[in-house]
Amino acid sequence: MGADFRDFIEIVFENQENIIQSWHLDGYNFFVVGMDQGRWSNTSRNDYNLVDAVFRSTVQVYPKSWTAIYVALDNVGMWNIRNEFWVRRYLGEQFYLRVYSPVMSPRDEYPLPENALLCGQAVGKR
Template structure:
C-alpha cells in the first residue's frame, strides 16, 4: 500500500506492507488491485496493547429515569421541536451565573417534567394538541447520581413523517444501553439493556419512530446542555439543560459577566 496522507496532511508517498497506527492517528493509503482475481487477499489488524482495564461497565441500576418524548409542535403558528411538550428557549442570563448568584428571575424555576404520557401517546400520528410551550426551565440532578434518559421519537406536524435526530451531551459521557423501533416499553425493553459492555459516547442517533436508552453518572459539576446536534433543530428548540453539583463549582470570575441580568453585577 502507498501512504499518501497522515492526519489530514499530504506526505511524500511511500510504499509499505505494515503500518503502525497509534491512538488518534489517521492515514490514507492507496492499494492497486492488479493481482490474480481468482485468489483472496486480506488486510489484517492487530492491537499491540489492549486497554480493557479502561472499559467501565455502567451502574446496574439508575436513581432516576427521564423519558423525553421528541415531537414537533407549533408555537404561535410556527414549527418548533419539543421535549415533553417544551421547546427550549435559552435565557439572556447564563444559567451557571444565575444559579450561583440565585438570580431566580433569570429563568423559569419550575422544573420540566420527567416524563410524558407516552403509554397513551400515538407516536405514529400527528398529535391532537399540536401546540407546545416555550420554556427555559432546567432539570436539577443530584451530583454523582445515575440517570437514565429514554429518548422517544414520534411523528412531526406532518402526517406519516418522523425525522432522525443526533443527540449530543455536553460535560458528560453516557452508556448506550439499547435502542429499538416503535414505542418504548419500560417493562419489556429494559430487560434487553446491555449492562455488560455498552459503548460509552457523548453523541447518539435517535431514529424515526424509535427509541434510544442512555445511562450516565452525573459526576461533572456544572450546567450542561443536551441537544440535537442538527443545528437548526437545536435552534428550533430541540434540547434540554440540566444542572448537577452546583455546590462544587467555585467562585465565578467577574470577567464572564455582562449578559442579561449579570450586567448589574459588574456596574460600579
C-alpha cells in the same frame, strides 16, 4: 432539571418522526444501554445491555424508535443535551441539567458572578 452529584440518570430519546435525530451531551459521555423500534415502555428496561454498554457523547435515534442512555453525573455544574439537527437547535430543542453538590466549593464549581443577569424564576435568587 436538577440532579445530584455522582448519581446515574436514565434518559430515553423517543423519535416518532420520519428523520434520524442525533442528540449530543456537550463535553461529557454516556452509556447507550438500549434501543429498539416502536415506543419505549417500562418493560423495555428488561432488554438493556448493562454489561458492555457503548460509551458515547452523541447518539442517533432512528425514525419510529427509541434509544436509552445512562449518564454518570461526575461533574458539578450545568450540563447541556442538544439536538444536532441544525434547524431544531436554533428552535431551542435542547435540555439543561443542573448537577448539584452538597459541598459549595470553588474547587467543584465557581459561584455565580454578582453581576450576572437573571431572568424567569431565577430573578431574586443567588
